[in-house]
Amino acid sequence: MDDFIAARSQMALSLGFHIIFSCIGMVMPFFMAVAHYYYLRTDKIVYKNITKAWSKGVAIFFATGAVSGTVLSFELGLLWPEFMKHAGPIFGMPFSLEGTAFFIEAIALGFFLYGWDRFNKWFHWVTGVIVGVSGLASGILVVAANAWMNSPAGFDFVNGEYLNVDPMKAMFNDAWFSQSLHMCIAAFAATGFAVAGVHALMIIRRQNVYFHTKSFTIAAIFGCVAAVLQPLSGDISAKDVAKRQPAKLAAMEAHFQTEKAAGLVVGGIPDEKTKEVKYGIKIPGLLSFMAHGDFNSEVTGLDKFPKENQPPVAITHYAFQIMVGLGMAMMTLSLLYFLALWKKKKWLQSDWLLKLFVAATPIGFIAVEAGWTVTEVGRQPWIIYNVMRTADAVTPMPGISYSFYMFTAMYLSLGMIVTFMLYRQIKMVDKLYDLPDGAKH
Amino acid sequence: MLYVVIIFLWTAILLYLLLGGADFGAGIIELFTSKANKIQTRKTLYEAIGPIWEANHMWLIIAIVILFVGFPTIYSTMSVYLHIPLTIMLLGIIARGTAFTFRHYDAVQDEMQDIYNPIFAYSSFITPFFLGIIAGSAVSGHIDTTAKNFMDAYIFSWLHWFSVSVGLFTVSICGFLAAVFLIGETDSAIDRKRFELKAKAFNIAAVVCGILVFISAMIEGIPLIDWVFGNIVGIIAISAATLSLILLWYLLYKGNSYFIRILAGFQVTMILLTTTYRHYPNIVILKNGGYLSLIEHSGHPKTIQALALALLIGSVFILPALFYLIYSFQKNKVDYAVD
Numbered sequence: 117m118d119d120f121i122a123a124r125s126q127m128a129l130s131l132g133f134h135i136i137f138s139c140i141g142m143v144m145p146f147f148m149a150v151a152h153y154y155y156l157r158t159d160k161i162v163y164k165n166i167t168k169a170w171s172k173g174v175a176i177f178f179a180t181g182a183v184s185g186t187v188l189s190f191e192l193g194l195l196w197p198e199f200m201k202h203a204g205p206i207f208g209m210p211f212s213l214e215g216t217a218f219f220i221e222a223i224a225l226g227f228f229l230y231g232w233d234r235f236n237k238w239f240h241w242v243t244g245v246i247v248g249v250s251g252l253a254s255g256i257l258v259v260a261a262n263a264w265m266n267s268p269a270g271f272d273f274v275n276g277e278y279l280n281v282d283p284m285k286a287m288f289n290d291a292w293f294s295q296s297l298h299m300c301i302a303a304f305a306a307t308g309f310a311v312a313g314v315h316a317l318m319i320i321r322r323q324n325v326y327f328h329t330k331s332f333t334i335a336a337i338f339g340c341v342a343a344v345l346q347p348l349s350g351d352i353s354a355k356d357v358a359k360r361q362p363a364k365l366a367a368m369e370a371h372f373q374t375e376k377a378a379g380l381v382v383g384g385i386p387d388e389k390t391k392e393v394k395y396g397i398k399i400p401g402l403l404s405f406m407a408h409g410d411f412n413s414e415v416t417g418l419d420k421f422p423k424e425n426q427p428p429v430a431i432t433h434y435a436f437q438i439m440v441g442l443g444m445a446m447m448t449l450s451l452l453y454f455l456a457l458w459k460k461k462k463w464l465q466s467d468w469l470l471k472l473f474v475a476a477t478p479i480g481f482i483a484v485e486a487g488w489t490v491t492e493v494g495r496q497p498w499i500i501y502n503v504m505r506t507a508d509a510v511t512p513m514p515g516i517s518y519s520f521y522m523f524t525a526m527y528l529s530l531g532m533i534v535t536f537m538l539y540r541q542i543k544m545v546d547k548l549y550d551l552p553d554g555a556k557h
Numbered sequence: 558m559l560y561v562v563i564i565f566l567w568t569a570i571l572l573y574l575l576l577g578g579a580d581f582g583a584g585i586i587e588l589f590t591s592k593a594n595k596i597q598t599r600k601t602l603y604e605a606i607g608p609i610w611e612a613n614h615m616w617l618i619i620a621i622v623i624l625f626v627g628f629p630t631i632y633s634t635m636s637v638y639l640h641i642p643l644t645i646m647l648l649g650i651i652a653r654g655t656a657f658t659f660r661h662y663d664a665v666q667d668e669m670q671d672i673y674n675p676i677f678a679y680s681s682f683i684t685p686f687f688l689g690i691i692a693g694s695a696v697s698g699h700i701d702t703t704a705k706n707f708m709d710a711y712i713f714s715w716l717h718w719f720s721v722s723v724g725l726f727t728v729s730i731c732g733f734l735a736a737v738f739l740i741g742e743t744d745s746a747i748d749r750k751r752f753e754l755k756a757k758a759f760n761i762a763a764v765v766c767g768i769l770v771f772i773s774a775m776i777e778g779i780p781l782i783d784w785v786f787g788n789i790v791g792i793i794a795i796s797a798a799t800l801s802l803i804l805l806w807y808l809l810y811k812g813n814s815y816f817i818r819i820l821a822g823f824q825v826t827m828i829l830l831t832t833t834y835r836h837y838p839n840i841v842i843l844k845n846g847g848y849l850s851l852i853e854h855s856g857h858p859k860t861i862q863a864l865a866l867a868l869l870i871g872s873v874f875i876l877p878a879l880f881y882l883i884y885s886f887q888k889n890k891v892d893y894a895v896d
């Protein structure tokens with residue numbers, strides 16, 4: 117394997133791995149806080165059990181998220197030393213604040229996990245909320261750092277030198293808001309659907325129905341609210357990309373020729389040689405509207421960019437289609453669920469709705485991975501958009517492919533162990549948390 | 558402001574060495590515990606480090622973030638030439654952190670424990686060993702930025718007697734810190750005796766490895782003796798550390814468990830002070846006699862200022878909370894199991 121490709125793959129693998137754990141680490145504390153709150157308010161033991169069962173899961177995810185994050189902070193230098201040499205001091209501001217947020221998170225987690233029956237119960241509850249808030253804050257900050265790579269700001273680039281550095285401007289770059297907003301909502305949607313799906317499966321199997329129904333409801337409501345908001349925030353993102361990275365937008369939409377009243381291509385197989393999309397459905401004018409809010413506006417196509425500055429079209433396009441498709445599916449399911457909550461209570465008892473949720477378990481996370489593929493691959497060939505090429509940033513050390521294989525093996529085994537442990541965790545619910553017959557819930 | 562950042566960097570490294578080190582050491586002790594006593598050791602260990610282990614490792618992240626934000630050239634040079642030991646250390650960090658959590662949180666306690674336990678114990682050894690190698694290599698003058706072939710650039714930059722002895726020295730320091738710490742964490746007299754013996758053994762190991770470090774420095778032509786004894790701070794620090802060693806053995810003999818912690822921490826602090834003081838502000842010494850300095854190779858002044866502010870503000874939040882965490886769990890140890 118070519119060293120450059122290996123470095124990119126290793127980075128993508130590590131980030132793709134970390135993002136799953138960080139989403140869960142960001143969102144689960146909020147689910148737990150809700151369950152915990154109900155417990156403190158109603159004294160129903162089932163909510164305490166839910167909180168504890170979830171917190172065990174979270175401890176596993178948290179540790180995995182923390183080590184994979186630690187790895188990332190080294191990998192940035194191990195794989196992209198030239199990038200970090202220049203970018204570190206510019207986009208480092210969110211990272212240094214993130215350090216603070218992580219620290220607070222780790223401390224609060226210590227209080228929360230080990231604090232049952234030792235502290236004032238509301239103090240204990242608040243520590244759980246702090247875990248969530250600081251996790252969310254670190255997510256926002258690290259995405260702001262990534263946004264800087266898409267939309268560099270806070271320095272002047274003169275003759276290959278990075279002058280007049282302003283870390284605050286770099287942090288509040290043009291992309292930070294749309295990206296962080298979209299990411300946070302995505303984390304809630306993905307985690308909510310995944311957790312709801314698992315509990316739905318247990319309800320269908322008629323195991324600990326009471327426990328799993330309560331858990332399902334908390335997760336599903338969080339996930340569904342987020343899933344309804346997601347396309348709205350996605351629209352903000354798309355308009356934002358159209359402004360700051362027209363080449364990425366063109367690749368996302370497989371939009372080869374610049375034109376007015378551009379149509380939106382749904383599906384299809386883009387051919388980068390003939391510059392055509394085969395078998396796609398074209399909705400007239402919609403791309404112009406999505407990008408600029410006007411059906412007649414001109415949308416820049418890939419033809420406006422020299423060949424060496426064009427991102428890979430096929431991957432970006434497919435990834436974008438997957439994200440949007442799944443986003444629409446999640447939104448539809450969410451609307452069904454809300455309808456059930458408000459008008460059709462009977463649906464809640466029937467298996468088909470639950471089965472849909474079971475089927476939807478992984479799709480939020482698939483959409484997250486797809487969305488990041490859009491963002492990162494769509495930025496290519498740049499590591500810092502229009503400033504530094506990815507190929508110029510890579511480490512001079514040869515043999516990166518071996519390191520890539522090693523990390524792949526490591527992440528594969530970790531992924532398997534975590535899945536296995538989670539499976540055991542769920543299977544043990546009846547042993548650990550089941551109530552004797554006749555006991556009050 | 559630059560000095561604020563440098564003080565934070567040094568403190569983060571020190572705290573990582575002390576707290577993270579004790580944490581690694583706990584795993585190293587487990588590695589060197591006889592089968593019969595392993596389970597008991599594991600329990601004490603978990604009770605002692607469970608609530609704070611995550612926070613202990615944050616110091617490494619703080620140090621690394623300070624390095625790449627404030628001193629990007631140093632970070633990227635080390636990343637390039639010490640790629641291999643850094644990667645091994647990372648694999649160690651992953652294996653250790655996850656194994657530690659898995660073995661405690663696995664809902665079913667069965668033969669999977671036989672997989673988690675050795676992974677935890679061995680990676681507890683490997684990780685600080687390579688941390689030591691990395692630290693040793695940084696100052697050893699073996700990093701050759703003009704090297705033309707793979708071996709010189711990426712292998713001999715870190716693989717030599719000096720760095721290996723520093724690695725072993727680091728491991729024994731970790732074991733020593735952990736043993737001293739664990740003495741005060743157990744209620745049973747038998748365990749206490751065992752940890753006392755371990756503390757003594759690791760203390761002797763640290764002294765032996767320390768001597769090894771000096772010998773290998775001589776072989777490699779590294780002026781370590783001059784760094785340590787060539788200046789008044791070094792002499793005072795190292796004498797204080799040596800004198801406190803005598804006191805420590807005396808207190809061990811007397812059965813004191815709290816004051817010895819302070820002494821052990823003091824000794825490690827003195828060692829770090831001695832080894833960094835003389836060639837401050839240069840933290841990487843290159844083969845061609847060049848060096849990377851915390852002063853000359855720092856980032857843009859505005860970045861340093863922002864970083865210093867972030868660190869100061871951060872510590873206002875972090876330190877009280879951290880102390881309260883440690884205090885709460887030291888005060889009343891009941892049952893740490895999350896059940």
Ligand code: HDD
Pocket residue numbers: 259266291294295296298299301302303305306346347349350351353354355357439440441442443444446480481483484485486487488489490491
């Ligand atoms: C649950 C996951 C999820 C779902 C359902 C969606 N997205 Fe998304 N999307 C993400 C998860 C995500 C993400 C993984 O979180 C990304 C990657 C980078 C980012 O900030 O968010 C992202 C990026 C991203 C980008 C690129 C932003 C950039 O490069 O700055 C655009 C234009 C959209 N999304 C648009 C949409 C639209 C129009 C959706 C309509 C349904 C949609 N997303 C659903």
Ligand code: HEM
Pocket residue numbers: 124125127128131132134135192196199258259261262485488489492493495496498499506
């Ligand atoms: C966690 C979510 C993320 C995922 C899944 C992700 C995914 C990816 C992928 C797929 C690539 C390879 C692109 C290619 O080479 O074609 C990549 C590259 C990269 N990403 Fe991200 N990314 C994420 C977030 C971030 C963040 C937050 C940062 C930094 C602040 C970042 C920094 C980089 C760097 C430095 C590269 C290598 C250079 C490049 O290929 O442009 N990424 N990422």
Ligand code: HEM
Pocket residue numbers: 134135137138139140141142177178179180181182183184185186187188189192218219221222251252254255256258259262299611618
């Ligand atoms: C969009 C991408 C990312 C998001 C949303 C994200 C978010 C998070 C969150 C919420 C955590 C808390 C751990 C948990 O609860 O499981 C975490 C951990 C961590 N992340 Fe990321 N992260 C991202 C990418 C990165 C990158 C690129 C780096 C490195 C430069 C990084 C470094 C870390 C570190 C060091 C930790 C461990 C801190 C701890 O122990 O709490 N993350 N991340």
